[in-house]
Amino acid sequence: MARTKQANKTLGLESSEPALTPPPLPNEATTFTKKPKLASGPGRKKEIPEGLWTKCPKCSAMVFDKELDENLKVCTKCTHHFPIGARERINSLVETCSFEEMNANLESVDVLEFTGVASYKSKLEAYQKSTGLKDAVITGIGLIGTRRVALGVMDFGFLGGSMGSVVGEKLTRLIEAATHKSIPLIIISTSGGARMYEGMFSLMQMAKTCAALAYHAKARLPYISVLTHPTTAGVMASYASVGDLIVAEPGAMIGFAGPRVIKDTTQAELPPGFQTAEFLLDRGLIDTIVPRKDMKQRLGDYLDYLGAGRSAHAQ
Numbered sequence: 222m223a224r225t226k227q228a229n230k231t232l233g234l235e236s237s238e239p240a241l242t243p244p245p246l247p248n249e250a251t252t253f254t255k256k257p258k259l260a261s262g263p264g265r266k267k268e269i270p271e272g273l274w275t276k277c278p279k280c281s282a283m284v285f286d287k288e289l290d291e292n293l294k295v296c297t298k299c300t301h302h303f304p305i306g307a308r309e310r311i312n313s314l315v316e317t318c319s320f321e322e323m324n325a326n327l328e329s330v331d332v333l334e335f336t337g338v339a340s341y342k343s344k345l346e347a348y349q350k351s352t353g354l355k356d357a358v359i360t361g362i363g364l365i366g367t368r369r370v371a372l373g374v375m376d377f378g379f380l381g382g383s384m385g386s387v388v389g390e391k392l393t394r395l396i397e398a399a400t401h402k403s404i405p406l407i408i409i410s411t412s413g414g415a416r417m418y419e420g421m422f423s424l425m426q427m428a429k430t431c432a433a434l435a436y437h438a439k440a441r442l443p444y445i446s447v448l449t450h451p452t453t454a455g456v457m458a459s460y461a462s463v464g465d466l467i468v469a470e471p472g473a474m475i476g477f478a479g480p481r482v483i484k485d486t487t488q489a490e491l492p493p494g495f496q497t498a499e500f501l502l503d504r505g506l507i508d509t510i511v512p513r514k515d516m517k518q519r520l521g522d523y524l525d526y527l528g529a530g531r532s533a534h535a536q
């Protein structure tokens with residue numbers, strides 16, 4: 222209650238400011254714009270309750286959380302794309318109530334009994350609790366417009382979107398279901414790479430997912446890979462980079478190794494912004510950049526184009 226009241230107060234002051242101030246004369250314009258804003262003073266900052274506003278890392282504007290949620294986690298001032306959870310993203314893409322999740326209860330097994338600073342088992346439990354997810358990907362079949370599509374969406378919030386046996390297995394089963402049902406496939410990636418807590422079992426997922434994709438391609442079915450911030454390492458080196466169409470979100474960091482590792486290995490100066498979606502579009506690694514708000518419409522258009530001549534419409 223107190224938080225809502227505070228938000229209204231802040232918003233009210235901002236919106237009433239022009240009405241209280243007489244319109245400036247042309248030669249007074251500079252003085253007027255230089256006037257410090259109420260919300261930017263240091264004393265004022267302390268009054269902003271936590272969790273109600275988010276500071277945009279790109280334009281430094283304070284964005285109202287509710288506004289951010291309504292705008293699919295895209296900054297309303299500069300269109301910076303904030304991370305978005307897998308469930309929220311699925312809701313933004315498929316028709317209401319059309320998504321049927323697959324293998325929702327598949328969970329990782331700590332086959333190596335890995336222990337570092339904390340055990341892998343305890344990490345899994347902690348992330349399952351904090352995200353409400355069983356692992357870093359949600360898969361299922363839903364409708365985009367009138368087209369049935371197999372959809373896999375990764376979540377960076379679960380152990381950095383790392384690809385372990387469960388991510389690999391769920392995606393492989395999704396791809397196989399798409400092949401079996403003769404429907405197109407969309408995978409939306411965000412990942413720090415293979416999950417090293419699972420050692421080589423995680424690396425084997427690269428080959429497994431790509432083998433399944435080869436059968437999907439052999440059946441002449443379209444696969445659209447969507448790269449979101451960040452998509453790196455083992456995921457970028459496998460299923461994320463072999464789409465018939467590779468789409469990225471604006472400003473997404475896409476690459477294999479991090480810039481420091483590449484610089485140390487090649488001993489070369491790296492061009493600015495070389496791992497961004499925009500840089501890679503210029504050089505042909507990706508096909509297009511689509512803002513999050515247009516993603517559903519554009520994916521629908523691409524599916525129509527790629528599936529022209531096929532009967533993939535919902536029965």
Ligand SMILES: [Zn+2]
Binds near residue numbers: 278282296300
């Ligand atoms: Zn911004």
